Amino acid sequence: xxxxxxxxxxxxxxxxxxxxxxxxxxxxxxxxxxxxxxxxxxxxxxxxxxxxxxxxxxxxxxxxxxxxxxxxxxxxxxxxxxxxxxxxxxxxxxxxxxxxxxxxxxxxxxxxxxxxxxxxxxxxxxxxxxxxxxxxxxxxxxxxxxxxxxxxxxxxxxxxxxxxxxxxxxxxxxxxxxxxxxxxxxxxxxxxxxxxxxxxxxxxxxxxxxxxxxxxxxxxxxxxxxxxxxxxxxxxxxxxxxxxxxxxxxxxxxxxxxxxxxxxxxxxxxxxxxxxxxxxxxxxxxxxxxxxxxxxxxxxxxxxxxxxxxxxxxxxxxxxxxxxxxxxxxxxxxxxxxxxxxxxxxxxxxxxxxxxxxxxxxxxxxxxxxxxxxxxxxxxxxxxxxxxxxxxxxxxxxxxxxxxxxxxxxxxxxxxxxxxxxxxxxxxxxxxxxxxxxxxxxx
Numbered sequence: 001x002x003x004x005x006x007x008x009x010x011x012x013x014x015x016x017x018x019x020x021x022x023x024x025x026x027x028x029x030x031x032x033x034x035x036x037x038x039x040x041x042x043x044x045x046x047x048x049x050x051x052x053x054x055x056x057x058x059x060x061x062x063x064x065x066x067x068x069x070x071x072x073x074x075x076x077x078x079x080x081x082x083x084x085x086x087x088x089x090x091x092x093x094x095x096x097x098x099x100x101x102x103x104x105x106x107x108x109x110x111x112x113x114x115x116x117x118x119x120x121x122x123x124x125x126x127x128x129x130x131x132x133x134x135x136x137x138x139x140x141x142x143x144x145x146x147x148x149x150x151x152x153x154x155x156x157x158x159x160x161x162x163x164x165x166x167x168x169x170x171x172x173x174x175x176x177x178x179x180x181x182x183x184x185x186x187x188x189x190x191x192x193x194x195x196x197x198x199x200x201x202x203x204x205x206x207x208x209x210x211x212x213x214x215x216x217x218x219x220x221x222x223x224x225x226x227x228x229x230x231x232x233x234x235x236x237x238x239x240x241x242x243x244x245x246x247x248x249x250x251x252x253x254x255x256x257x258x259x260x261x262x263x264x265x266x267x268x269x270x271x272x273x274x275x276x277x278x279x280x281x282x283x284x285x286x287x288x289x290x291x292x293x294x295x296x297x298x299x300x301x302x303x304x305x306x307x308x309x310x311x312x313x314x315x316x317x318x319x320x321x322x323x324x325x326x327x328x329x330x331x332x333x334x335x336x337x338x339x340x341x342x343x344x345x346x347x348x349x350x351x352x353x354x355x356x357x358x359x360x361x362x363x364x365x366x367x368x369x370x371x372x373x374x375x376x377x378x379x380x381x382x383x384x385x386x387x388x389x390x391x392x393x394x395x396x397x398x399x400x401x402x403x404x405x406x407x408x409x410x411x412x413x414x415x416x417x418x419x420x421x422x423x424x425x426x427x428x429x430x431x432x433x434x435x436x437x438x439x440x441x442x443x
Contacts, residue, residue, distance in 0.1 A: 001160045002146045005169060008430045009138040012173035015434065017075035017441050018063045018083070018130055020316050021174035022387070023100060025060045028130060028175050030101040031109040032056065035116040041102035041270060048272050049097040053090045059083045059126040073316070075441045080127075088123045099272040101177070105263055107219040108177035111140040130175065137179045141172035144183030148190040153197040154346055154409065157422045158337045158399050159186060164426050165330070166313040166322060166433040167389055178389060181220040185227060185393030188213050192230040197346050201238050211252055218256035223370045224393050225260065226363035228253045233352045277377035286379050287372075293381055298372070301383035302364045310388035311395070313433060320440035326432045333425040338399040341409035342418025348403050360397040367394075 019025045033041065033050050041050045062083040064073060106113060115136040119129055145163035152159050162168065163186060172179040191210050195202045210231075218225045231252050239245040273279070287294045301307075312330045313322030321327075367390055368383050375385030408414055 001149055001163065002142050004426060005142045005145070005164055005172075006138070008164070008426075008433075009142065009169045009173040010135070011434065012170055012437075013131060013134045013138060015437050016170065016173060016315075017073070018080075018127065019060055020073060020075070020441065021171065021176055022317055024175050026098040026101040027109070027112075027177055028126075028133075029056060029096050029098040030104060031112040031133065031175060032116055033098070034106040034109050035113040035120070039106065040267070041098065043270055043272070044095060046272065047097045048099040048102040048270050049095055051093040052096040053088055053126070054092050054094040054096075055086050055089050056126050057094065057096055059086050059130075062086060063127075073441075083127045084125055086125055086127070088120070088126055088129070090120065090123065100274060102270060103267055104177055105219040107216055108180040108221070110180065111136040112175055133175055134173055137175060138169075138173045141179040141183045144180075145186050148183075148186035151187070151194045152190040153194050154341055154343055154348060155338065155396070155400065155403065156343050157418050158334060158341070159190065159396055161330075161334055161337060161422055161426065162186070162392070162396050162399070164429075165311070165392065166429050167311055167315075168392055170313070170315055170433070171389060171392075177220065178392075181217070181224065182393050184213060184217040184220055185224055186396065188217055188227045189230060189396050192233050193352075195238070196234045196352065197348075201240075202234065207248060211255065214252055214256050215259055218260045219263065221393075222260055222264075223367040223390075224363060225256050226359060226366050227394070228256060229359045229362060230355065233355045274375060275377065278375065279378050280373040282378045283373050283376070287369075294372075297381050297383055298365055298368045301368050301371075301386050302361075304386075307386065307388045307391060308395075311391050313429070313436070314388055315437065315440075320436050322429070322432050322436055326429060330425055330429055333421050334399060335402060336421055337418050339402045339404050339408075340411075340414040340418050341403055342414040343409055345406040345410035347406045348400065353401055353403075356397045356400045360394050363394050363397075364391070 029049070029052055030041075032052055038050065041048045063075070063079050065079065112133040115133045116129055119132055124132070142163075145160075149156050149160050149163065168182060171182065188210075191206070191213065195206060195210070214225075214228050217227065231249050234245075236242060236245055239248070309324070309327045309331070310321055312327040315321065368386060371385045371390070372383050376383060403409070
């Protein structure tokens with residue numbers, strides 16, 4: 001998986017035009033900001049940002065040519081050449097706005113910021129820095145995903161397919177904070193299942209590792225803190241007493257909440273609404289005043305089938321996307337591998353499936369609520385700001401549900417068919433991704 005992901009993702013690092021990935025320019029600004037050892041941005045004139053090299057903005061303008069939306073954006077070698085001649089010149093600075101990413105902790109930017117910090121000593125151009133940071137983000141994502149697949153006791157091929165979904169690799173091969181979030185999510189899903197289905201009791205080391213992953217995930221994206229509830233897939237008999245189990249559960253659920261709440265509190269005064277009609281506090285009051293209307297809107301957004309289809313491959317700002325037949329074929333492959341498994345003869349209990357589905361619903365609801373509070377106008381009875389990529393970190397939970405029995409999982413048929421299906425669809429999807437991007441941005 002790692003080798004194919006590196007080849008596929010490495011090609012996307014250079015095939016995907018700079019700044020064509022959603023919010024890539026502001027992710028770059030925030031990562032550069034973190035690389036200077038700064039935790040918090042500053043607020044000036046109704047915008048949040050900080051003093052950064054003016055060359056970062058100049059490079060963005062040279063590449064995008066002031067395109068107002070994804071449909072207007074085209075790339076050319078002339079633009080690349082022009083941008084590649086802009087020196088970093090770190091002493092010449094200007095106030096640079098990155099209001100939408102200023103609230104992120106440094107955690108999702110660790111690989112990007114590390115590369116920026118190391119390379120700034122010889123002052124490469126901002127464009128060269130961007131490409132090197134993309135490579136680092138991709139490698140760290142693939143390492144996290146590979147570790148998750150190795151830890152996963154069942155559904156190894158299915159989890160690998162999720163990790164190699166074109167949208168997943170596309171995000172990983174960019175400066176998006178979603179890459180670290182997705183990689184950590186896969187690990188957080190794999191580790192409790194590993195502890196639940198193993199023959200031994202969870203060791204102190206493994207529990208500490210799971211706790212650390214939950215904290216890192218919470219500091220990457222608040223909406224996915226609900227994955228901590230996967231702790232309950234571990235049977236109670238794996239612990240020395242019920243009291244010890246509930247104590248560990250309280251720590252695993254409470255610790256990320258407390259740390260994340262402390263970070264959010266420290267940001268007071270820096271928040272700038274993305275739209276003038278957005279007011280999170282007023283929106284919360286509306287939710288409590290109209291619980292049934294909001295619940296209906298939330299579930300309609302969560303179970304909107306187009307989002308699951310586009311999750312496989314929609315690039316840019318909901319711009320070019322893979323052909324429907326590719327997306328449908330990829331979902332068929334996910335379903336078949338989820339059913340057959342093609343791995344060890346380990347049973348997945350009905351209780352574990354119920355917990356997985358409950359965690360999926362809870363986490364998806366939290367994600368929808370975060371979007372509603374930060375994007376939608378007060379009183380709107382729909383949630384339109386949910387992007388298909390937001391479902392990637394939790395879709396493995398849904399794929400646990402159709403798994404067949406232990407005998408089917410380890411049958412000769414499953415062991416022969418599942419690898420062929422998985423490898424075939426990843427190669428086919430990679431080819432379709434290359435063609436889609438070339439036709440949209442270079443043709």
